[in-house]
Amino acid sequence: MMRVSTLALVVLTIFVLARGSEIRYDGYKVVRVVPQKYEHLLALKALQGQTGHDKVDFWLAPRQVGVPVDMSMSPEVFQRLYASFNLWGIFPTVIIDDVQKLIDAQKYVTYDVEADFDYSQYHTLSEIEAWMKNITDTYSDKASLFEITKSYEARTINGIKISTSTSPDPRPAFWMEGGIHSREWISPATVIYMTGQMLDNYEALKDFVDSYDWYILPVFNVDGYERTWNGDRMWRKTMSVHGICTGVDPNRNWDFHWNENGASSDPCSDTYAGPSAFSEIEVKEVANKIASIANLKGFIDFHSFYQYWMSPWGYTTELPKDFKDMDEGGKAACDALEAVHGTKFEHGSIANIIYVASGSSADWTYGKQDIKYSYGVELRDRGEYGFLLPADQIIPSGEETLQAVIALAKFITNNP
Template sequence: MYFKFVVLAAFCCIATSAEFTSYEGHKVYDIKPENTVHQELLARLAQNDVYDFFTLPRVLGLSARVLVQPEQQAEFEQTLQAAQLPYEVVNENFGETVAEERMQNNFFRNLRSSSRSSISFSAYQRYDAINSYLDQLAENYPSRVNLKTIGKSYGGLALRTITITNGDGNTNKKVILLDAGIHAREWIAPAGALYVIQQLVENFEENSHLLETYDWVILPVVNPDGYEYTHTNTRMWRKTRKPASKSCVGTDANRNFDFHWGEVGASSSACSDTYKGASAFSEPETQALRDLMHSLTGRAKFYLTLHSYGNYLLYPWGYTSALPDTWEDIDEVAQAGAAAIKSGTGTDYTVGSSTNVLYAAAGGSDDYAFAAAGIPISITMELPAAGNGFNPAPSKIEELVRETWLGIKAMAEKVEQKY
């Protein structure tokens, strides 16, 4: 209680010019379908853009979670009750949660703003702080760290990769490619990528075996325009920020890749959170990631993209319930990650193909990396929410990125054994 008072007091007098979107009165529902009829109802509801489904698993026994605005709540609850679909309100006022998260995050971020020696995991870092950290690593470890700008966002922000090596000068090693932040609001994903970077660079002695035959190429923020917008304006913004129509902005970058683009699980409506874009690779951010993938074809053996939330390790296909011929190879790697996390922390991860575990969604980066860029192991990792309505509270970041690293490290070790 004392801590909460201090945080609130610290920010009650700080003026800001930002116009934050209010989520006052929005509720978060946890819904557990008991049969296929329930699942089909939820799938139909998810097609309505007024409901913001955070997760919608297809596996019975796993809960869906959805954010509903005040004016829609009565009808939404009546629909669930009529279908005898069990639900629980897990957050009565999402607006309060967002406001508290913002205050706590700013409080802890400001406490560490004077330090550039390492990154802090007590707060979600802004784009500039992430870049400052990368710059400091390049300065401190010039033989093992190389930075590159692979493109720019629609808003002109640099898309920067960090290549991490063991400094032996071999420029033709195999590669693990990792990215995060395709969806703007998933703050824990860039935090997870930053922890991987820290472990490989600053904790090199303990993790040097991961760099003997592989280099790591990491793009910690794929969608910096959207990421910044969630910090300054609309917390639950998901898309890019390029205008999509006269009245709507942004494309779901993870529906914008040119592999079965637009076939299923993506919207043609420019205002939808899952808008596929006017064309495949309509966004400069997805173009840059595509080009990065192809530049590593032949060398890249493992593509890992970090998202949130839900404790899932997912692999192709996202456009169909069918599985690729080599699915068992990918599953073996994903299962190694899940087992390491379970052993280390007790957290359970669900493993399987995207369509069969969650939902069909064509145009994703993982399908494209596997099918078009020829990367044999391609996995989407959905990080936990730690019981919160969406992202983990700032106080939970370090605990979760440590847990995530257990899984990523185990998957990398399995890939090194196989390729």
């Protein structure tokens, strides 16, 4: 019995140290391959099931023949796989030569907490929380903080409500959220920039801001986001514990076609759907908050990357009855976005444009809450930097995405 207890203690100690230690990606490469036939897809999908030292982190998952697949891997795994890729006839191209160099360039920027909030930089969770309090205090006539819940690790999840209505009757409402996948830093940064513009430049954006009550959640997955700043920059999931593995994919945990195609039952997988639908306190309570809002007309869950503006369904390639209107709304958003900096987005249904993914936020808001205009949006870029988009792209991303949301809001008003 003593041996078993000692072994259990050793395993637990290793697990705790792993959760708290900093993981580095020195020499890790991001490699792009383009499968040329179905057998290539099968070989690539087989790599998705590997864990431990042989794990390949898919930044763009295998989807279909002729569509790029991006993978991050250690130098050792790269050496082993490079020859295999060539033998398969899917010749690899190195997109990023050293992942850690890009991580260092993103994170280690000196930030003066006494200065005005710098929208052109990525920020820690504590800096974002301070900004949320400051901006809602500054514009208390238009904005207020609302608390959703405490996370698994007991962090407060706060959102911002922007409402300029003085009428007792609620306006139509619109929900925007960022950071459901914690490593996708451009998502919270873009949402934060747009929120700042809506308040700092209210007079210029008055018609847009006044048209809805806005509910904005800058950082959904607060525990995961904290982990990306203090431990593992490439962390994606929540931080709940499941055996020897940590985390659930919060965009596979919603109670609509939960844990079907495009989700995993393996707790060590990056697409682990969780032990049950809404097992994650963060997902369950965000859903409860959304369900409590009357007259909610629009929903956007911002992700990165690959420049897609997507509507349901995610769980199936079949199209919902409202797809024509939903996709026309997406097209209006993409056209307005492109007009700012020339950035081209594609629009379509989630399952058809990217991959099948069940238990997602947009499917739930549309399928369970009847929010007709529900979207999942993949922001910049097309893979040159992927999840490690340089900070100098934050403002351009915010500028173009804001114009997309303005166009979409107008489209929804005109096409209820």
